[in-house]
Amino acid sequence: EEQLVESGGGLVPTGGSLRLSCAASGFTSDDYAIGWFRQVPGKERNGVSCIMRSDGTTDYNDSVKGRFTISSDNAKNTVYLQMNSLKPEDTGVYYCAAGPHCGVEADFSGRRYYYSMNRWGEGTQVTVAS
Numbered sequence: 459e460e461q462l463v464e465s466g467g468g469l470v471p472t473g474g475s476l477r478l479s480c481a482a483s484g485f486t487s488d489d490y491a492i493g494w495f496r497q498v499p500g501k502e503r504n505g506v507s508c509i510m511r512s513d514g515t516t517d518y519n520d521s522v523k524g525r526f527t528i529s530s531d532n533a534k535n536t537v538y539l540q541m542n543s544l545k546p547e548d549t550g551v552y553y554c555a556a557g558p559h560c561g562v563e564a565d566f567s568g569r570r571y572y573y574s575m576n577r578w579g580e581g582t583q584v585t586v587a588s
């Protein structure tokens with residue numbers, strides 16, 4: 459059974475850093491993408507970043523460019539999201555998800571969604587104190 463488990467969330471002050479991990483198990487192929495999403499109460503999940511494990515191609519929401527870095531350790535079947543210079547608006551539950559690619563739907567409001575994702579983790583809470 460394909461499973462994703464997130465870890466690394468917590469409470470940090472503004473300007474702090476966290477590293478989220480997404481550990482994958484049960485996948486029979488390495489040719490898939492991992493996306494990170496953030497969700498706050500009353501709103502839809504929004505794409506933060508995505509990486510294609512086979513070639514390392516990445517994508518970022520404009521709101522996190524220059525602050526967040528996504529990476530993959532394929533030997534450990536784990537994808538990381540290094541989050542630096544955190545802001546209160548980064549607060550939310552962070553989910554990782556797996557799918558065939560990092561295809562994205564986006565609009566000018568900042569909404570970004572990696573639409574191929576079909577396996578989801580349970581999420582990890584990130585809270586940035588103002």
